[in-house]
Amino acid sequence: SQQGEEDPQALSIQEGENATMNCSYKTSINNLQWYRQNSGRGLVHLILIRSNEREKHSGRLRVTLDTSKKSSSLLITASRAADTASYFCATDANDYKLSFGAGTTVTVRA
Amino acid sequence: EPEVTQTPSHQVTQMGQEVILRCVPISNHLYFYWYRQILGQKVEFLVSFYNNEISEKSEIFDDQFSVERPDGSNFTLKIRSTKLEDSAMYFCASSAPREGTYGYTFGSGTRLTVV
Numbered sequence: 001s002q003q004g005e006e007d008p009q010a011l012s013i014q015e016g017e018n019a020t021m022n023c024s025y026k027t028s029i030n031n032l033q034w035y036r037q038n039s040g041r042g043l044v045h046l047i048l049i050r051s052n053e054r055e056k057h058s059g060r061l062r063v064t065l066d067t068s069k070k071s072s073s074l075l076i077t078a079s080r081a082a083d084t085a086s087y088f089c090a091t092d093a094n095d096y097k098l099s100f101g102a103g104t105t106v107t108v109r110a
Numbered sequence: 111e112p113e114v115t116q117t118p119s120h121q122v123t124q125m126g127q128e129v130i131l132r133c134v135p136i137s138n139h140l141y142f143y144w145y146r147q148i149l150g151q152k153v154e155f156l157v158s159f160y161n162n163e164i165s166e167k168s169e170i171f172d173d174q175f176s177v178e179r180p181d182g183s184n185f186t187l188k189i190r191s192t193k194l195e196d197s198a199m200y201f202c203a204s205s206a207p208r209e210g211t212y213g214y215t216f217g218s219g220t221r222l223t224v225v
Contacts, residue, residue, distance in 0.1 A: 098214065100153040
């Protein structure tokens with residue numbers, strides 16, 4: 001089954017603006033994670049939110065999780081040029097593997 | 111900060127050849143994984159490994175693939191008789207416990223090009 005589908009596919013914002021991207025999934029999860037990937041590079045873990053949590057913050061990142069709607073959002077506040085990257089949500093259904101979405105490509109214009 | 115190290119960063123191989131991708135997970139991690147990302151596509155799970163055996167594997171991980179932890183530090187992915195469609199970025203990851211508090215730690219990847 002497909003898990004972790006992000007929306008929008010691409011996002012272009014001005015430096016200083018906030019960026020919001022959403023993730024939907026289909027089956028029950030143990031936790032949901034967000035990762036960043038700079039072009040052609042590795043995956044960097046940003047934040048993990050467990051199924052019994054509703055909101056989590058880490059620096060300029062805010063993640064929400066609504067298990068009733070099977071959706072999550074990632075908010076990046078006061079964006080910087082260095083935030084330009086692809087962002088992926090990944091669901092962990094307690095089965096020893098992560099299911100990644102297709103990602104949201106964020107471009108922050110100076 | 112501890113890192114997962116992957117070598118080589120780039121590998122070019124001829125179709126039909128065997129390749130071994132190497133990973134050094136974080137030393138106190140217990141769970142190890144391989145994922146791959148074909149250019150422009152999703153990151154796909156290949157296999158997870160715990161206690162010296164495969165915990166879970168995807169449909170992609172067929173008899174062409176194998177994993178091994180030959181010593182206390184390395185974790186390898188072997189691809190036999192490579193095909194053009196095996197060209198992808200291969201990521202190793204580790205975690206402890208399974209998802210840990212901080213999620214998984216991924217390596218920087220090995221870009222495999224099959225020609």
